[in-house]
Amino acid sequence: MSPLGKLKQSNYQVAMISLIFIVVLGFWKPHVLVEGLQRGCLYAVIALPMALILGIVGIINLAHGEYMMLGGYLAYCLNVYTGMDPLAAVVPALIAFFLIGMASYRAIIKHVLGAPELNQLLLTFGLAMVLEQAANLIWTSRPIKLPLKYVSSSATIGSFTFGTYEFIYVGAAIVVLVGLQLFLKRTGMGQAALAVGQNPRGAKLVGIHVDRTYLLVFSLSIALIGAIGAIFMTRHSIFPLVGAPFTMKSFCLIAMAGIGNLAGILWCSLILGLGENFVLSFRGYAGWADILFFALIVLVIIVRSRQRQVK
Amino acid sequence: MRSSKALLYIVLSAVFFTLPLYTGVYLLNVMDMILIYMALALSWDMLLRSGQISFGMAGLFGVGGYTAVLLHLNAGLNPILSIVLGAVAAGVLAWLIGEAVLQLRGMYFAIVTLALAEIFRVIVRNLPDLTGGPEGTVLPSAIFAGNSTKTYWLTLCVALVSVIASEIFRHTRIHFALTSIRNDEIVAKSSGIDVFKYLVFIFMITSAIQGLTGGAYAHIYGFVSPEGSFSVDFTLLPIAMALLGGMHSTWGPVVGAVLLGVASEFLKLQIPYGHLLIYGIIIVITVLFFPQGIVGTLGQKLQRNR
Numbered sequence: 001m002s003p004l005g006k007l008k009q010s011n012y013q014v015a016m017i018s019l020i021f022i023v024v025l026g027f028w029k030p031h032v033l034v035e036g037l038q039r040g041c042l043y044a045v046i047a048l049p050m051a052l053i054l055g056i057v058g059i060i061n062l063a064h065g066e067y068m069m070l071g072g073y074l075a076y077c078l079n080v081y082t083g084m085d086p087l088a089a090v091v092p093a094l095i096a097f098f099l100i101g102m103a104s105y106r107a108i109i110k111h112v113l114g115a116p117e118l119n120q121l122l123l124t125f126g127l128a129m130v131l132e133q134a135a136n137l138i139w140t141s142r143p144i145k146l147p148l149k150y151v152s153s154s155a156t157i158g159s160f161t162f163g164t165y166e167f168i169y170v171g172a173a174i175v176v177l178v179g180l181q182l183f184l185k186r187t188g189m190g191q192a193a194l195a196v197g198q199n200p201r202g203a204k205l206v207g208i209h210v211d212r213t214y215l216l217v218f219s220l221s222i223a224l225i226g227a228i229g230a231i232f233m234t235r236h237s238i239f240p241l242v243g244a245p246f247t248m249k250s251f252c253l254i255a256m257a258g259i260g261n262l263a264g265i266l267w268c269s270l271i272l273g274l275g276e277n278f279v280l281s282f283r284g285y286a287g288w289a290d291i292l293f294f295a296l297i298v299l300v301i302i303v304r305s306r307q308r309q310v311k
Numbered sequence: 312m313r314s315s316k317a318l319l320y321i322v323l324s325a326v327f328f329t330l331p332l333y334t335g336v337y338l339l340n341v342m343d344m345i346l347i348y349m350a351l352a353l354s355w356d357m358l359l360r361s362g363q364i365s366f367g368m369a370g371l372f373g374v375g376g377y378t379a380v381l382l383h384l385n386a387g388l389n390p391i392l393s394i395v396l397g398a399v400a401a402g403v404l405a406w407l408i409g410e411a412v413l414q415l416r417g418m419y420f421a422i423v424t425l426a427l428a429e430i431f432r433v434i435v436r437n438l439p440d441l442t443g444g445p446e447g448t449v450l451p452s453a454i455f456a457g458n459s460t461k462t463y464w465l466t467l468c469v470a471l472v473s474v475i476a477s478e479i480f481r482h483t484r485i486h487f488a489l490t491s492i493r494n495d496e497i498v499a500k501s502s503g504i505d506v507f508k509y510l511v512f513i514f515m516i517t518s519a520i521q522g523l524t525g526g527a528y529a530h531i532y533g534f535v536s537p538e539g540s541f542s543v544d545f546t547l548l549p550i551a552m553a554l555l556g557g558m559h560s561t562w563g564p565v566v567g568a569v570l571l572g573v574a575s576e577f578l579k580l581q582i583p584y585g586h587l588l589i590y591g592i593i594i595v596i597t598v599l600f601f602p603q604g605i606v607g608t609l610g611q612k613l614q615r616n617r
Contacts, residue, residue: 060418062425111599118364119598121421122554125366126594129547133588140584245429251422287437294430297423298411305414 025274030160032277038166040273041173044266045228047250048176049221055260056197056217059109059120063128064250065243067222069135071097071229072238076144086146086234090227097226101219109218110211128247135240145237165235172231176224177266184262193217197260245290252297255304272296327467331460339463345572346470347528351549352556352564353473354520357480360559361513362493363413363420366546368521370427371401373540375522376529377435380448383530390454394526401522402515409511416510428541436537447536454530462531469527473520477561480513489513544587548575551590554597557604566606 026033050064074096075089084092108127112120151165184190195203196213204210232238253272257264272293279289331339351368358365379397382388388396412423435442442448455461480486488509491499500506525545529535548571549564556567571590578586601608 060422108595108599115598115602116362117417118359118362119602121364121418122550123595123598125425125550126591126598129543129591130588130595133585133591137582137585137588248422248426248429251418255419255422287433290433291430294423294426297426298408301412301415301419301423308414 025278029278029281031162032274032281034162035166036274036277037270038163038169038273039277040270041169041266042166042232043246043249043253043272044269045169045173045176046225046246047253047265047269048173048180048262049224049228050247050250051254051257051259051262051265052180052221053218054254055262056193057109057113057214058197059113060124060251062121062124062247063131064225065245065247066128066131066135067097067100067225067243068229068232068246069238069240069243070100070131071226072233072242073135073139073144073229074226075230075233076146076238079146086148086230089230093226093230094223098219098223100226101222102215104222105215105218110214113214128244132240132244139240141239141241143237143239144233146234148234151235168231172228173266173269177262180262189213189216249293252293252300255297256300324471328464331463336459339459341572341576342463343466343531344575345568346466347524348548348552348572349565349568350470350473350524351521351545352552352568353470353477353561354517354524355549356553356558356560356564357477357520358513358517359553360480360486360493361489361510362496363416363510363514365424365514365517366421366550367424367427367518368549369541369543369545370424370429370431371405371518371521372525372528372545373428373431373435373535374404375401375525376535376540377442377448378522379526380450380529380535381441384448384450390530394523394530397526397529398519398523401525402519405518406511406515409514413507413510413514428543428546432537432541435541442535445537447534447539450530450533453533465527465531469524472523474561474565476516476520477564481561485509485513547587547590547594551593551597553604554602555593555604557606557608557610558602560606563604563606567604570605 022033046065046068050061053059053061053064071093074093075084075086078084078089078092079086104127108123112123153164154161155164182190184194192203192208193213193216195206195208196210200210203213229238236242249272253265253268256268256271275292275296276289279292280286330342351372355365355368375394375397377397378400379390379393382393382396383390386393408423408427412420436445438444453462454465480489488499488504491502491504492506492509496506525540529540549568552567552571553564554567555571556565557563571593574589575586578589582588597604603611
């Protein structure tokens with residue numbers, strides 16, 4: 001059998017197994033299925049901008065979750081001072097964080113693009129600490145949550161009640177994923193960005209302005225994550241440390257999907273979201289859900305290093 | 312030349328060991344903190360010499376602390392012995408993690424270590440019968456009944472262990488192996504260095520030092536808790552110290568620890584809730600403008616003037 005046929009067959013088997021799994025889960029613990037879907041999409045929408053930066057600019061941004069946290073605080077401040085609804089604050093957050101992204105790129109990120117990976121990691125780690133502690137100074141470590149009525153809307157099917165507001169994450173994940181794919185495949189700027197991601201020197205040779213592309217991609221990603229922060233804060237409480245776990249989970253998802261595979265991130269996020277909710281559904285063991293991503297990342301690293309050795 | 316250097320070391324250690332004779336309790340407590348962070352900064356830098364970066368100090372520090380306190384409390388072991396066993400526990404744990412994830416290096420390793428503190432915190436919080444859960448565990452009394460002179464000697468020993476380990480690593484063939492791995496892994500491999508084995512080994516040793524430090528710290532302050540023992544302070548401060556002082560040397564982290572340790576006493580009083588901000592800024596500025604750190608930059612200047 002040709003390798004392509006083999007691949008298709010294994011894909012088919014994976015699809016069948018996951019379908020059976022989902023049906024069984026749907027009957028056994030329906031809320032795990034629904035909440036897992038919602039949570040998974042939240043992870044996906046957070047991980048996508050990070051994957052974009054890693055894939056094209058080639059930098060792992062350890063301050064990723066901190067930008068999201070700041071987006072949440074921006075929406076909070078807009079609500080407190082102007083009465084703006086946090087969901088409407090998505091638009092100002094996009095604009096503000098595009099500018100913040102530009103400033104961060106010009107002032108900080110640009111200078112370590114050619115430096116060893118070590119310096120990049122250290123720099124973004126330092127940046128994460130600065131943002132976290134600055135938020136701690138300004139807003140204190142007290143969790144903040146806005147009293148919004150619409151977030152607790154729910155629907156009932158038979159005897160099973162679930163929250164419907166969280167489907168906003170599913171919508172956001174689809175919009176961001178499809179939007180990014182269209183941007184990268186269909187627009188001139190997006191194609192240039194892909195080219196730069198594949199080979200910066202080659203892209204430069206054919207006349208693409210590499211630095212400007214980096215600036216655009218970085219600012220766009222920061223704008224997205226800032227806007228996601230605004231959506232995130234409608235449902236969850238925010239505090240200076242809220243972003244840090246999302247940075248690690250995002251990286252876990254990117255490592256699972258493979259760098260440059262945006263659609264794969266969605267599937268991996270669903271696995272993580274369903275898995276976490278599955279653990280959460282057992283009373284007494286709910287606290288262990290937070291280490292699931294760590295087990296996944298270690299597993300992925302072991303599998304990937306085996307693959308590399310075989311090659 | 313060699314004998315004068317040895318004399319310098321002897322005089323220096325004599326001064327440090329007799330420090331309690333002519334200083335007060337406050338200064339000794341400040342010295343405790345500086346020496347603890349110095350050991351952490353050195354251990355971090357030792358791993359950095361192989362080109363791998365670890366953000367997991369707080370995690371292994373906490374593991375050492377918890378192991379030491381629980382062994383002392385439940386098995387009735389001598390505190391010093393329990394601190395050593397804390398180091399062993401951190402080392403073994405690092406060996407297991409290293410075996411699993413050091414095959415893929417760079418950012419994969421960095422992120423895994425970044426998650427370590429969080430993971431251990433979750434584990435400790437979820438085993439309340441063993442670890443006291445979210446409240447933590449308090450010892451009936453601190454080590455040496457809180458005698459500040461003896462605790463100072465303990466931290467001094469911990470710091471000395473790390474200084475000596477760092478010097479051994481700098482002056483034996485391990486140094487060449489690690490430097491060549493950092494500069495070019497393929498060249499290192501083709502000159503017969505078992506890259507993976509060396510990396511696991513150095514990760515294990517540095518983690519054991521972090522566990523040792525954590526055990527000493529936990530016994531000095533007499534308690535462990537998920538928030539306190541795995542605090543981000545124990546990752547952030549040592550990194551800032553080692554970077555400011557200068558990477559890839561013994562004296563860089565030592566100088567950085569003394570400078571920032573003294574500064575932090577002042578900063579804690581000035582901005583009690585945000586002093587960590589300063590360390591973040593120090594990391595960013597050092598990486599951007601003088602990645603060699605103070606010792607490295609001064610060294611370059613001196614060589615140029617010659």
